[in-house]
Amino acid sequence: PFTDYGFRAVDLGMLVDAVLLSMALADRLRLSRKETAEAKLNLAETTRAHERESHLRQDLARSLRFQRTLFDRNAAALFTVDGRQVITQLNPALCDMFGYARSELVGHPAAILHVNDEAFAGFMSYLDDALTDGAFARFDYQMRRKDGSLLWAELLGAPIKLANGERGVLWSAIDQTTLYEAREQILYQAMHDDLTGLPNRRALERHLPKAIA
Numbered sequence: 001p002f003t004d005y006g007f008r009a010v011d012l013g014m015l016v017d018a019v020l021l022s023m024a025l026a027d028r029l030r031l032s033r034k035e036t037a038e039a040k041l042n043l044a045e046t047t048r049a050h051e052r053e054s055h056l057r058q059d060l061a062r063s064l065r066f067q068r069t070l071f072d073r074n075a076a077a078l079f080t081v082d083g084r085q086v087i088t089q090l091n092p093a094l095c096d097m098f099g100y101a102r103s104e105l106v107g108h109p110a111a112i113l114h115v116n117d118e119a120f121a122g123f124m125s126y127l128d129d130a131l132t133d134g135a136f137a138r139f140d141y142q143m144r145r146k147d148g149s150l151l152w153a154e155l156l157g158a159p160i161k162l163a164n165g166e167r168g169v170l171w172s173a174i175d176q177t178t179l180y181e182a183r184e185q186i187l188y189q190a191m192h193d194d195l196t197g198l199p200n201r202r203a204l205e206r207h208l209p210k211a212i213a
Contacts (some may be wrong), residue, residue, distance in 0.1 A: 013050045028056055077153075077173040082166055085124070097153075097175055099146035115144050127157070127169075140176060152180040 032053050071078055077094035079087055087105050097101055098113060103113070114120040119142070127137065137157040142150055153173040162168040193200045 025080075026060055032056060077175075078171065079105070079110075079159070079173075080162065080168050080169045081110050082162060082172050086160060088168065094173070097145075097151070098143075099174065104146075113143050115142055115150065140180070143173070149179045151175055153177075 022099055032049070053137065071089070072091050074091055074131070075093060077097045079090040079094050082088050087108055087110050090105055094105070098105075099110075109119045111117065114123060116124075122142070126139075139155055141153055141155050142170065143153050144150055152175075156172040156178050157169050160168055160170045191199060191206070
C-alpha cells in the first residue's frame with residue numbers, strides 16, 4: 001500500500017546510497033574540470049573533455065533529482081542534523097508527524113523533538129557509541145510532538161556528509177505509537193484478571209522473583 005506521499009518508507013540505505021552517488025559524481029565532475037584546465041589539449045581532446053563534463057553534469061543532475069524525490073516524498077519522516085545537532089533538512093512527513101511547520105524546525109536544535117533535556121542527553125550518549133565507524137543506528141525511541149503529546153518512533157540513523165562538507169546524520173523516523181500501545185494493552189490483559197483488573201497468577205510469577213531479589 002502506498003501513502004499520500006506516493007512512496008512507501010524506503011530503507012534508509014537506499015537514500016544514503018543516493019547521497020553517496022551524488023557526492024561521487026560531484027567529485028568526478030570537479031576532478032574532470034581541474035584536469036581539463038591544467039592540461040594542454042588540442043581541439044579534439046578539448047571537445048571530448050567538454051563532452052565528458054556534460055555527461056557528468058547530466059548524471060549528477062539526475063542523481064540529485066532522484067535523491068530529492070526519495071527524501072521529499074518518503075512516507076517515513078526524514079531529517080538531517082549537523083555536528084551541533086541542528087536540523088538542516090527535513091521532509092513533509094516529519095512536519096506531519098510532529099505538528100511543526102518547516103520553519104519551526106530547520107535551523108533549530110533537534111532537542112525540540114525529544115521528551116526533555118535529560119532524554120536528549122541520554123540519546124546523545126547512546127548515539128556516540130552507536131554511530132562509531134560509520135555504522136547505522138536503529139532503535140525504538142519515545143519523542144514529543146509540538147502539542148506535548150508523546151509518540152514512539154522507530155529511529156534509523158546513518159552518518160553522512162552534508163552539502164557544506166561537514167559530517168552529519170540522516171535520520172528516519174516511523175511512528176510506532178499504535179503498535180506500541182497495542183503491545184502494552186496485550187501485555188496488561190495477559191497479566192491482569194478480566195473481572196477485577198487485579199494482577200493475576202502470571203503477573204505474580206513474573207514479578208515475585210524480582211521482589212525477593
